[in-house]
Amino acid sequence: MTLPSIFNSMGSLMKELQVSEMLKTNEETEKYGLILTAEEAAELVEVRNQLLHSYGRVELDMEATRKLIRSFSASPFISQEEYAASIKELQEVFYYLKNETEDEIGDDNLIEIITGLLNDSCGGSIELLRGRELEAFIREYRLKRRMNDCLMEGGR
């Protein structure tokens, strides 16, 4: 039994629900002057589904994306012009990190890490985040985990 076969059979209905959930975020981001149009929301859902597929992941609701939007919309560096495009890129950063950290970091913590890196070390530049900060973060994360493993083994 494969999940894609089940998803495909109920694809259009699910997509409508996802777009509608995405548009609901406007209620929270409006106060920052950030709004997604119906087309942008549909495109974001499409991109998200493709990302999930290419990163080999399954997610049955839009909760992580909504949290990502909620956290990112409060950033002082974001403007309406690049809003939708930035969300697209941040979704990829999120699933990429999820895999690279082997699902060991929960959604909330991971979103906090991403927005922290973006706002503090990268001055709002997603390009910088993707190019430099992410790799440095992953390297450091793996090193820490390795040291922890060594300590655990040594303690046995």
Next chain:
Amino acid sequence: MTGHDITRYTPIRSENLDPNQYTLSLLKEGFRAGLIDRQRVYGIQEQVMLILKDLIMRYTKGDSTSVRTETAESLLNSIYYSIDAYTGCFADPEAGITVLKSENIKDIYGKGVEIVERVFKEARQLCQDIVRNKLDVPLEVYNTSVTEDIPEFFEHYSIMFGAHDTAGSFDYPLVFDDMNVRGVFYIRNYLTHLDIETQFCRLFEEKDIYKTLAVYGRTCKIDYKESPVNLFEILVNNSIFSLLSGKEAKELMITGAQFEVIRRKLAGTDYLQMKNILDTAAVRLITDLHIDRPELVEYIYRYINGFALRVLNAVKSDNLNNIVMVSAEGKSQSGGSAFIESERLSDESFRLIVHRLMDCTDVYDKVNMIITGVRSLEDFIDVLSADCLFGDEFEAVFAALGDTELAVLAKTIFDDELRSNSYELSKIDMDKFNASSEWEAAYIRFVQGLDKKRKNSVGDHVAALTSID
């Protein structure tokens, strides 16, 4: 009521139902037969997705809404496994469709989980019984399966997240093992069969089991201690053959002469005759061994059903000696050659025997290992020369040999002397003979210590052997 047995017509084609994806195949078949509409099928899938969503959150302890695809697929399989446990309860598949149409899937899933939990508890109890009643046999695969692999399954099995998992499939083979079944249902089947087989094996003396295993290892040229061999099969076969040779069911050792009796009895039989002979033997086996447990009786009959064809084929291709474990004991009495040159051990098997002999401290075990494990003269002499026997142990080995084997050894040691003494062993002055090895010296001491009658008998065998040459 007409009094006739009426089978109710059902449009469901049972051959289209897959036991491992029962609900999904039932929905597909129900849809094909017009018993359920597309909308309801979608509705069921949607409800299953909601269960999956909930399970993902539980799996990640609420930390993550997404998981890797393989994890999600495994969780989905686990959900359907429990749903199948409930929908599969109905003998009539149409009743299963009715349930799927009328009940909430979450409720069906919950009832399925309860069934899986009950089967899990049953299987765990069986596991505890099996560990408690473990056989004391030198079979590494059996011992590891019973003491490690099976209990480990119960430590790691997750009804919620991996109900369909049979990750701990076990290396110890059973005569009936349906690998198409998955999860805890498979484990329960496996343990039920293992329990039945164990009950049967317990009917035999431990020392007889050990000897039979040693003969099995020698016959199949394998290291039976390390190999995945099924003990039930070996014992039931030899017990049946023992009966066919005119002995008791409990007696597992079959000599060459008894083998000959069996061979002649089975020669020229067709399938029905063979089946009849084996069925009759099975009835006697069950009576003689006082087997009254219905499931064991049924298991034996089920085994014998398939056994008839195997024996028939073995008889036809003159390979019966691969199924009947013939003891090496007393082989010289049956006449002919005591050592069988064609049965030389592989280098690996030889090394293994030598290592075992070196590790062994019990002289009886050492003798048993050599007598049952070594068949060719060359191997025998190599073992005697391999520095794995000490002091009186040589004499103990010679004491276990028949007159023919002793004569063969005499001919090997005193070849030149026999030629110059008209092949008469009694004429050789063994005191003056210069033994070239420890085992030769031990052999001379042993033969000199024999009583006159036995010495003459060995001498006669030497003469007989040289006349054949």
